[in-house]
Amino acid sequence: MHTVQINLNSIDKVKAFVHSVNTFNTEFDLVSGRFVIDAKSIMGIFSLDLSKPINLTIYNDDDAEIMESLKPFLVQ
Template structure:
């Protein structure tokens, strides 16, 4: 499992983030406080408080997980 803080400041950021996470087979979540949603779910992401940074949790430890984290670095909080 790998983690990174992300900030999704606009609708286009959310759409791009979801497209990136959907291109990988393993599970990933976004966590805000006590709420966790599937990082591949645009509706789930919009249910979170996007004014605050979110914890992006990737449920994989392989090279593909590192590749995904590199792909979403533009959203790093």
Template sequence: MTEVKIRLQQTDQVKKLVDFLTPCPYEVNLVSGRYTIDAKSLLGIYSLDLSNPLTLVIYSDDCDGLLRQLRALLPDCLVP
């Protein structure tokens, strides 16, 4: 399991994230406080409070390539 902090401030960022994660072969969730939703669900993401950073949880230990592609696709979204 890998966790990354992410901030989604624009609707196009949310759509890009969902489009990017949909073909992903393993489960990916977004966590905001006590709420956990499927990161491949557009409606689920919009149900979260997007004013705060979210935790992207990738249920795979071998996801370095996925994270590199995500950084290239959404460079302003990942929180250091």
């Protein structure tokens, strides 16, 4: 399990992100303040404050393919 920060500041980014994480057979959670949302749920994501970066918890260790697919969303 590890956590990265992502930025989903547009509708197109949210749709691309959900499509990307749904291709993997692992669990992802988005954490914003005290709210924890399933990252594969587009409706759940839209309930969060998307104006600032969000923490993404990935419940899979050492998967370079997942990190590669998340590059467009990562906060540098």
